[in-house]
Structures are given as structure tokens and as C-alpha cells.
Amino acid sequence: MMSTAALLLLPLLLLSYHPPALSLPLPASASVADSAVQILEEQSLRNVPVDAALRRHVRRHDRSYVDSDEHRALRDVLFDVAAGQYRLDWRLRRDGVECSPENRVALLLNAKRRRDGPMRSLEDDGMDLQTRLECPDWAWPGLNEAFQSDEELTSELRALQRPAPIDLRVNTLVCERREDALRAINDAGFDAYPTPWSPVGIRLGERNVALGKIPGLLEGAVEPQDEGSQLAASLVGARPGETVADYCAGSGGKTLQIAAQMRNRGRLFSLDASEERLERGRPRCSKARVSNVQRQVLQGDMTRKDKWCKRRKRTFDRVLVDAPCSGVGSWRRKPDARRTWGFFDGDADNGAERLADLLPLQQQILRRASRLVRDGGQMVYVTCSLLPEENERQVLGFLDSEEGVGWRADEPPAEFAVPFEVSDGRFLRLTPAKHNTDGFFAAILTRDGD
Numbered sequence: 001m002m003s004t005a006a007l008l009l010l011p012l013l014l015l016s017y018h019p020p021a022l023s024l025p026l027p028a029s030a031s032v033a034d035s036a037v038q039i040l041e042e043q044s045l046r047n048v049p050v051d052a053a054l055r056r057h058v059r060r061h062d063r064s065y066v067d068s069d070e071h072r073a074l075r076d077v078l079f080d081v082a083a084g085q086y087r088l089d090w091r092l093r094r095d096g097v098e099c100s101p102e103n104r105v106a107l108l109l110n111a112k113r114r115r116d117g118p119m120r121s122l123e124d125d126g127m128d129l130q131t132r133l134e135c136p137d138w139a140w141p142g143l144n145e146a147f148q149s150d151e152e153l154t155s156e157l158r159a160l161q162r163p164a165p166i167d168l169r170v171n172t173l174v175c176e177r178r179e180d181a182l183r184a185i186n187d188a189g190f191d192a193y194p195t196p197w198s199p200v201g202i203r204l205g206e207r208n209v210a211l212g213k214i215p216g217l218l219e220g221a222v223e224p225q226d227e228g229s230q231l232a233a234s235l236v237g238a239r240p241g242e243t244v245a246d247y248c249a250g251s252g253g254k255t256l257q258i259a260a261q262m263r264n265r266g267r268l269f270s271l272d273a274s275e276e277r278l279e280r281g282r283p284r285c286s287k288a289r290v291s292n293v294q295r296q297v298l299q300g301d302m303t304r305k306d307k308w309c310k311r312r313k314r315t316f317d318r319v320l321v322d323a324p325c326s327g328v329g330s331w332r333r334k335p336d337a338r339r340t341w342g343f344f345d346g347d348a349d350n351g352a353e354r355l356a357d358l359l360p361l362q363q364q365i366l367r368r369a370s371r372l373v374r375d376g377g378q379m380v381y382v383t384c385s386l387l388p389e390e391n392e393r394q395v396l397g398f399l400d401s402e403e404g405v406g407w408r409a410d411e412p413p414a415e416f417a418v419p420f421e422v423s424d425g426r427f428l429r430l431t432p433a434k435h436n437t438d439g440f441f442a443a444i445l446t447r448d449g450d
Contacts, residue, residue, distance in 0.1 A: 032070060033105050036077045040101035043336070050082050050336045072208050081108055083161050083335035086134045087122040094124070133157035136338050138351030139328055142387035146429075156386070159432035160439070164332040166204040167195060168214070169225040172260045173289050178202065181222055184215040197417045197435065198230040200257075220287040225253055228329070228430040228437030232382045233257040233320065235428070235442055237413055240265035242317040247271050247369040252281030252293070254322055259290040268293050269316075273300035302364045309372060316372045318379070323362050325383040325390050326355055329439020332432055355389075362394050367403045375449025378410065382442045386431065391441035392423045399445075410444040 035057060043053040054075065058066060065071050081088065081104050088107055089099040097103050111121045123132055129150070130140055135157060147153040170181045178194060182202050185192045191205030202222065204214075216222040233254040238244045238261040246255045249270040259268055270293050272278050278295045285293050299306035327337055341351060366381060373379050383390050398404045409426040412418075422429045422441070430440040 032073045032077055033109060035074050036081065036105045037101050039074075039078060040081060040105070043340075044101060047340060049334060049340060050078050051334070054078060067210055077105065077108065079163060079335060080112075081105060083134060083332075084108065084122060085336075085339065086131045086136075087127065090127055090131050091122055091124065094126075129154070134161055134335075134338060136351050138355055139326065139338075139387060142389055143328070145388050146386050155433040156431050156439075159436075160328075160331040161335075162332055162432075163207055164226065164432075164438065165436070166207055166209060166211070167225060167227045167230070168192075168202040168204070168217070168222040169198070169230050169257060170200045170202065170222055171220055171256065171288050172200065173264060174219065175216060175221040181216055185222075188213075188215045190214065195227045195230075197437070198227045198234065199417075200234075200260075201225075201227045201230050203227070218287075220289055223253075223256060223284075223288065225257070226333075226438045228435065228440040229253065229384075230257065231416075231418060231430060231437070232380075232428075232440050232442045234261075235380050235382075235412060235416070235444055236261065236318055236320045237378075238262045238266070238268075238318055242266045243269075243315060245269045245271055245316050245319045245369075245372055246322065247319055247372075248273075248322045248324060248365065249281065250274075250277045250322070252278070252284055254320060255281060255293060256284060256288045256290055258320065259285070259288070259292060262292060264290065264292045266292060270295045271298050273298050302361065302368070306368070309368060313371050314374045314377075316374060317377050319369050319372050319377070321366055321369045321379060321381045323365055323381065323383050323390075323394075324358065325362070325385040326351075326358065326387060327384055328386045329384040329430075329432075329441075331439075333438065355387075359389060359394070362390060363397060366394060366398050367401070370398070370403060370407070370445075370447075373447050375447055377447055379407075379445045379447075380442060381445065382440065384438055384440055386429070386439040386441070391429070392427050392443070395427065395443045395445070396423070406448045407445050408448070410446040412444060 039050065039053045039057050043050050085104065088104045091107060092099050092103055133154060135143060143157065144153060147156050170178045175181045178200055182192060182194065185202065190209065192202050193205065195201030195203050211217055211224060214222065236244065236258055238258045240263045242262065243266060244258055244262065246258060249255050249272050252270050255268065255270045262268060270278060270281060275297045278297065296308055298308065326341060327334065331338060370379055381395055385391060399407055399409065412420055418428060418430065418435065420426060420428045428442040430437045432439060
């Protein structure tokens with residue numbers, strides 16, 4: 001709970017602030033602060049994403065709470081704490097105050113009184129660039145390599161500090177034309193418009209929307225999906241009648257888009273090492289009217305051969321490798337992942353160790369998936385990371401390996417709207433500052449033959 005002592009401490013810490021009244025009435029603000037502290041304490045104790053802790057909190061209320069001003073204010077406070085925790089902690093340490101959930105919330109609420117921007121007001125002339133940009137140690141070298149000027153690096157990491165828009169993908173199995181889905185959403189009173197890059201995307205004009213009220217969402221006509229994810233999946237270019245695999249499919253968000261490309265004709269395999277993740281995709285397929293998907297649990301131990309894959313060597317027309325990654329590109333949706341991904345505990349951040357363990361796994365997955373592709377077939381390697389060691393270096397390492405003999409990096413389809421600019425135009429990188437999407441990397445690889 002937010003203590004009186006913590007609230008009284010704020011003026012002593014932040015004498016330079018000029019506090020107009022909070023935008024929320026004081027009782028509501030106190031309730032939001034108390035709830036935020038409780039959720040952040042639970043998140044810290046259980047090392048779970050903050051949105052998971054928020055969902056547990058919401059379940060303790062009736063349904064009307066989700067649409068309430070208090071819930072929206074709470075969600076905003078939690079996002080701002082997660083997106084600004086490095087700066088919050090820097091200020092607290094500078095002033096000799098414990099870096100606790102209670103003190104972070106108190107400092108944030110005081111900063112929110114500033115007219116010149118609550119998060120920028122946390123910054124100090126003595127604060128280093130890495131702290132200002134909210135970047136953990138394990139990701140800092142890779143991001144400096146990806147964005148080689150301070151100006152570009154700052155622009156991209158500032159964009160990752162801001163909340164992401166809500167994007168929808170039109171499911172052409174249910175609604176063939178984007179304009180029809182968009183018209184229904186607009187007619188229902190929602191501000192929405194076409195996404196600039198994806199031809200099947202719709203972007204909502206505001207974030208505080210109850211998605212269940214969006215026309216077409218419950219019926220499967222539209223599906224929440226970031227525009228960057230839509231663009232990455234579109235590179236698969238699956239056609240009706242082909243044999244296609246979504247490797248590391250998870251619960252099947254991109255599988256649904258590939259099924260729509262195929263018009264439900266042909267064979268589409270949703271592959272993952274987790275049966276639980278695959279089963280979560282079953283009701284999604286049903287709602288989206290997808291009927292050509294087969295699910296297969298893969299061998300999770302990469303030191304052992306996968307018999308299912310071995311029997312299907314060189315039989316697939318196309319394979320999407322949606323590789324497990326650090327998720328750096330999704331920080332604007334999951335701001336606390338900067339810390340929770342590295343199992344942050346006090347001053348110990350194991351992100352570098354986890355990244356080092358992940359890199360060989362990505363290469364093993366890429367090589368194993370490549371064996372499924374027929375002569376003349378294609379493989380698309382995708383991550384939601386911006387780190388070169390997970391992206392272009394993985395692909396170039398594969399192409400230079402024995403497994404990569406007979407493979408080449410290929411160009412995007414002529415109708416693809418975003419230019420490939422990484423590694424002399426060989427690969428795609430989508431970024432929040434440049435494209436207003438989550439951060440994504442994609443490479444199209446073609447096996448010689450046919």
C-alpha cells in the first residue's frame with residue numbers, strides 16, 4: 001500500500017517540480033497508486049510480466065471495471081513505471097532512497113504533475129544515455145551496432161518507450177475487403193484507418209478501447225496483430241494448394257495469416273515444441289474459419305533427431321521460421337521485458353547469459369527447419385528483435401555453413417511496400433521510429449533447384 005511516509009517524502013526529493021493538480025481526483029489517484037504498488041510487488045515477487053499481474057488484479061473485480069477510468073489510469077501508471085524504471089531507479093538511488101515499487105510509483109506520480117512531459121522530467125543532466133534510453137546492459141552493444149549514430153539510436157529507443165498503437169489484421173477468409181471491415185468499425189463509432197504498409201491492416205486511433213466491442217473481432221473478421229507481424233508473415237507468400245510449415249508457431253498468430261493466404265487450400269502445419277502452445281491455437285483457428293491446419297509437436301531437445309521432420313525432408317514448398325528471440329522489438333508492448341527477460345533480481349541481470357544461450361538455439365532451429373524445404377522452395381526467417389546477433393548474423397552464419405550450401409538470400413515480392421535495407425539490401429528490418437511497427441527482422445532464403 002502507498003504509505004503516508006512515502007507520499008510526504010516526495011517534496012523533499014523533488015523540490016524542483018511545479019505540481020499542478022493531478023488529472024485524477026485525489027481519492028481515485030490514491031486507489032490507483034495503491035493498486036499499482038500491489039501489482040508491482042506481486043510482479044517482482046513472482047517474476048511475471050506486469051500485464052499478467054494486472055490480469056490477476058482485474059479478475060478480482062466485476063466486468064465493468066475493465067471499462068472504468070480507474071482501470072485505464074492504473075494501466076497507464078503500470079506502463080509508465082515499467083517503461084521508465086531505469087530512470088526512476090537512477091533518481092531514487094541518487095537521492096539515497098530504496099528502489100521499491102512503492103517509491104517508484106510515488107516518484108512517477110509526482111513526475112506526472114509536470115507540464116513538460118512526465119517521463120522526460122525524470123531525466124537529469126548527469127544521467128547517462130543508456131539510462132535515458134531505458135536499455136539493459138545485455139542489449140546495449142547490439143543496439144549500438146544496429147543503429148550506429150547516437151541520433152538514430154536515440155530515435156529508435158525513444159520510440160520503444162512509447163505505447164504501441166492497436167493494429168488489426170483483416171481475415172480475408174471471413175471479410176475479403178479491408179474497406180468493408182474498416183467501414184463497419186468506423187460506423188460503430190471507432191476512430192480507425194488503414195495501416196500505411198500492410199494491405200490487410202487497420203489501425204485504431206486510440207488505445208483505450210475495449211477490443212471485444214470492435215465489430216468483427218468476436219466473429220473472426222479481424223484479429224489483433226501488429227502491422228510489423230503482418231508484414232513479416234506476408235513474406236511467406238503461401239499459395240493455395242502448397243505444403244507450408246509455420247515452424248515455432250506458438251499459439252498460431254502468423255499461422256492464421258498464412259492460412260488466409262492459402263485460402264484454406266493445401267496443407268499447413270503448425271509446428272512447435274510445446275503442445276500447450278499449439279492447443280491454444282485451436283480455438284483461434286476455429287474462430288477465424290481456418291480449416292487446413294495440422295498441428296505437430298516437435299522434439300524440443302535439439303541434441304536429438306526429430307523423426308517427424310526427418311520423414312518429411314525436402315517436402316515443403318515454404319517454411320516460416322518464427323524464431324524464439326529476446327523480444328527487443330516488442331518493448332513498447334512489454335516494457336517490463338527489459339528486466340524480466342533477463343531474470344532481473346536486485347542488481348543481477350542475467351540477460352547476457354540468456355542471450356548467449358539463445359543464439360546457438362536459433363542457429364540450430366534455422367538449420368533444422370531448412371531441411372524441410374524442397375528444391376526451389378523458400379524459407380523465411382523472422383524475429384521480433386533488433387539485435388544483429390539474432391538477425392543478420394544468424395542468417396549470414398547459416399549461408400556460410402555447410403547446411404547453407406545451395407541457399408541464397410532472395411528479394412521481396414514486387415508488391416511488398418517496405419524496402420530491404422540491412423546488409424546491402426538483403427534483409428528487412430522494421431523499427432518503431434521508422435515504420436511505427438514493433439521491431440522485426442526478416443530474411444527470405446531460397447534453396448536452389450526447379
